[in-house]
Amino acid sequence: MLRISKLTDYGTVILARLAGQPDRLWTATEVAEATHIGLPTVSKLLKKLQRSGLVISTRGSHGGYQLAQPPGEITAARILDALEGPFAITECSGSHSTCGLESKCAVGHTWQKVNAAIRRALTDISLAELAGTTHGVTTTTVPLTRLLRASHD
Structure with a gap:
């Protein structure tokens, strides 16, 4: 099953809260209270998000x-x-494959196409859409089946 981790889910919830009022400065305590996520987890994720350049x-x-x-x-x-x-x-x-079967594998190329299609779909979704704050933001929805067909061509 493809599934993001609980910490990634929480990180997205935190980013969505910040996206709701993007010009406001939020303390970690305020974010924890607004999201109902524990303060230690919020602090950890905010630091990680800051190191990645998503949050200042x-x-x-x-x-x-x-x-x-x-x-x-x-x-x-x-x-x-x-x-x-x-x-x-x-x-x-992935970009750094260590699979010893890759040169002899019949399915790897197709999985790479599926991975590329999912990556494109994730690139087409903005935090504004995730947060439900897309007012004034133009977005395009592309069905996954179309992405898969495009990667096959």
Whole structure:
């Protein structure tokens, strides 16, 4: 089963909260209260999101966290990369394959196409869409079947 981790899910919830008021500075405590995620987890994820460049922090008594870019410019693919590392559904579909069967495998090339289609779909989804704050953001929905056909051509 393809599934993101609980921490990635929580990280997305945190980013969605920040996206709801992108110009506001949020303390970790405020984010924890607003999302109902424990403060230690929120603090850990905010630091990770800051290191990845998705969130910026301001120190001081009036400091806090906010998105580094507008929500419409942050993609689901970028969020997953920041929280889980590069997306790959099989060993050979990642950028650094260590599969010893790759040169003799009949299915690897097809899994790579599926991985590329999923990656494109994740790139087409913005944080604004994930957060439900797409007002004023133009988005395009592309069915996964069309992406799979396009990768086959």
